[in-house]
Amino acid sequence: MTSLSAPVPPVPAEVRPASVAWLRASVSRFSNGPDHARRRALAVSALAGVDVEALRHKAFEAARRAIGDGGDVMAVVARPVPVAVLAGELGLAVRPPDVVTVAAAYHPHVVPDAAAEAALGRLLAACGGIGEPAAARIGLLVQACDATAGLIGNALMVAFRGPGAAVAETLRSNPPVLRTRRRIGGSDVFVELAGTPFGAGPRECPGARHAIALATGVLQALDGFRLTDPEPAWVPSPNLRMPSALWVTRDRTGGRFC
Numbered sequence: 660m661t662s663l664s665a666p667v668p669p670v671p672a673e674v675r676p677a678s679v680a681w682l683r684a685s686v687s688r689f690s691n692g693p694d695h696a697r698r699r700a701l702a703v704s705a706l707a708g709v710d711v712e713a714l715r716h717k718a719f720e721a722a723r724r725a726i727g728d729g730g731d732v733m734a735v736v737a738r739p740v741p742v743a744v745l746a747g748e749l750g751l752a753v754r755p756p757d758v759v760t761v762a763a764a765y766h767p768h769v770v771p772d773a774a775a776e777a778a779l780g781r782l783l784a785a786c787g788g789i790g791e792p793a794a795a796r797i798g799l800l801v802q803a804c805d806a807t808a809g810l811i812g813n814a815l816m817v818a819f820r821g822p823g824a825a826v827a828e829t830l831r832s833n834p835p836v837l838r839t840r841r842r843i844g845g846s847d848v849f850v851e852l853a854g855t856p857f858g859a860g861p862r863e864c865p866g867a868r869h870a871i872a873l874a875t876g877v878l879q880a881l882d883g884f885r886l887t888d889p890e891p892a893w894v895p896s897p898n899l900r901m902p903s904a905l906w907v908t909r910d911r912t913g914g915r916f917c
Contacts, residue, residue: 664861672684695861714744715872717744718872718876719877721744733812741803741874746800757778779797807874809899814878826875884908886907887908888904
């Protein structure tokens with residue numbers, strides 16, 4: 660058994676319905692065996708009808724509107740734009756801030772607060788109510804939130820090579836998701852994702868092409884901007900690598916990213 664094919668640490672199954680703990684117990688991300696296969700299939704099916712080129716184009720248009728003449732890319736573009744665009748293509752009328760709030764409480768080491776629980780309630784209402792299909796849709800949005808934001812933020816640092824090249828280079832040398840948890844020999848361990856930023860095997864990310872399309876569209880919209888702080892602070896996280904804020908302004912000289 661390879662490290663990435665090892666089971667994930669289990670999460671409690673006896674939890675309050677419609678809670679963040681319930682979401683964890685109902686998505687493929689924290690499941691094993693038949694539960695994982697069944698729940699992953701729901702996510703794959705939801706993504707099957709999504710046109711990745713439409714994602715790229717709509718992410719470009721939405722990012723261009725959101726950034727205006729400049730601002731904090733992470734706050735106004737990198738998180739809300741991919742979430743809103745993906746949700747729209749999935750036919751879901753959700754509020755991106757609700758996804759951002761739930762994403763911050765998604766992992767088992769985080770204790771959800773009242774805001775996260777309330778946000779999940781609104782997401783459930785928009786995604787069909789309690790059940791694995793709704794959990795799969797919310798899981799797609801939540802897992803796309805910080806990971807895609809990190810890809811955008813990290814890629815922006817090397818985007819002078821061109822948006823497409825920046826995404827590819829970031830996935831190779833500075834991926835947003837650094838490691839994941841697995842249970843090996845009865846112990847929960849971190850498994851490095853070096854060389855496999857979207858995972859591998861039965862747990863390979865089903866939305867890899869979608870994430871790349873969203874990130875590329877956003878980076879294309881930011882062409883012609885420059886960083887005002889080339890040394891940003893980074894989010895403190897054991898498994899994510901992403902700037903906490905990334906301020907840009909339109910480059911009136913006509914230059915590219917810097």
